[in-house]
Amino acid sequence: MDASIDDGYIKYTSTRRDGRVPPSAALDELNRARTTLFDLGLIGAYDNGVGYGNLSIRANDDNQFVITASATGAQRLLQMEQFCLVESFSIQNNHVQSMGPLPASSESMTHGAIYAAHSDVYCVIHVHSRILFDHLLLTGAPATPADVPYGTPAMARTVAQLVTRQPHLPTVFAMAGHDEGVVAYGADTASTLDALRALLQRISTP
DSSP states (O other): OOOOTTTTOOOSEEEEEOOOOOOOHHHHHHHHHHHHHHHTTSSEEOTTSOEEOEEEEEOSTTSOEEEEBTTOTTOSSOOGGGEEEEEEEETTTTEEEEESSSOBOTTHHHHHHHHHHOTTOOEEEEEEOHHHHHHHHHTTOOEEOTTSOTTSHHHHHHHHHHHHHOOSSSEEEEETTSTTEEEEEESSHHHHHHHHHHHHHHHHOO
């Protein structure tokens, strides 16, 4: 895998207040799913040290969500202090308000756009995979345009439009302007994880 120099870096402005996301069975399930994805190589870090991959779950009906913190991709197991609550976000102002010991993931705006666009989405997973990325683009699967960079308001708006056109759950799409970037969203953590694993198994089997 190869990553452009700005992959993994936060491009939005942010306000963060101290606090800790309370433990829960849903968060434990998300953390286990993340470890599974790490073991599959879909979450990790490039040779230049930049991490990739992030997961989130909806926290309530106000589009708040719990997401993995920034710069955690290289770690196989996360602690509770490595999760953040995104309390609000503004695509127009390119701003994220979060609560937690660490900054929220650089892809928080994209996650938020998905939750705001589809009220039945409970989990969003962003991974990196050459084989998944190339397969999705070659087969004409849903994808964002190649000229829309990750972590920007333009990406958030484009993703919201894509989700509106693809309401079926779970759905997997490629971020054509974010090399190797693949996103899955679904009604729960298990089905979202299974959608990625099933696709990976199908295209990896001779």
